[in-house]
Amino acid sequence: MLKMSEVVKGYATDTIQTQALQPFNLEIQQGEFISVVGPSGAGKTTFLNILGLLEEPCRGHYLLDGEPVLTFSDSRKAKLRNTKIGFIFQSFNLIPELSVYGNVELPLRYRRLPANTRKHRVLKTLKAVGLINRANHKPYQLSGGQQQRAAIARALVGEPSILLADEPTGNLDSVKSEEIMSLLLDINRQGTTLLMVTHDPVLALKAQRTIEIRDGILKERCARHYAARWR
């Protein structure tokens, strides 16, 4: 579903040139679960942002479902981000003024879907993440785990084929972290491709593949058969 070749990312500032990601090639099939590990500053977030079309690489090719997405206009990229790609962040990034319902509905509003379609999808998604009885709560009225479930619902409501999660359990205690992880695994089992940055080796091992990034260099770390035992 996803193929990248010779992708490179650097940042030029006044004083220094950072090579955030060295040239890499990558192929991902629909439904895979891949963990992304590596020290802070290694390039993990940059990597996810490039996959999610939030950042442009300096060069390279990127085919998403056979389409050369880097050649697309900004508005076409934005549309893809709203349909095929879902993002989850460590800090939830919910809009504080909106209820859980309003937050989850937002991506569908951007897509100008009709009200009854939006309602149907939002309620279905809130049920799936176990938040239906919190629909009218504001984010500050929720526990951390509930806020992350709301953020997951917002990422899922557009029915993306790929979910990009940047340390989704980084702000949660171990019990909440397990809950969120099992929700993400369910979503993955239903066919959504999952890429997850994590610092937790136990969580990383739940994936079929692990990509390690060090100083901007990507390395595939463990064989598929190794992780198969953990599923």
Ligand code: ADP
């Ligand atoms: P990680 O997610 O692994 O902590 P990042 O992808 O955030 O790493 O960062 C990789 C490297 O790119 C770091 O050296 C960081 O300082 C640099 N970097 C990230 N974003 C920018 C930016 N907007 N401008 C300049 N340098 C950046």
Ligand code: ADP
């Ligand atoms: P957790 O045990 O998951 O950390 P909390 O102890 O923070 O949860 O909250 C317990 C329940 O009370 C949660 O289901 C949450 O929705 C609700 N709650 C917490 N804070 C508020 C609040 N300020 N207003 C309304 N409901 C709240």
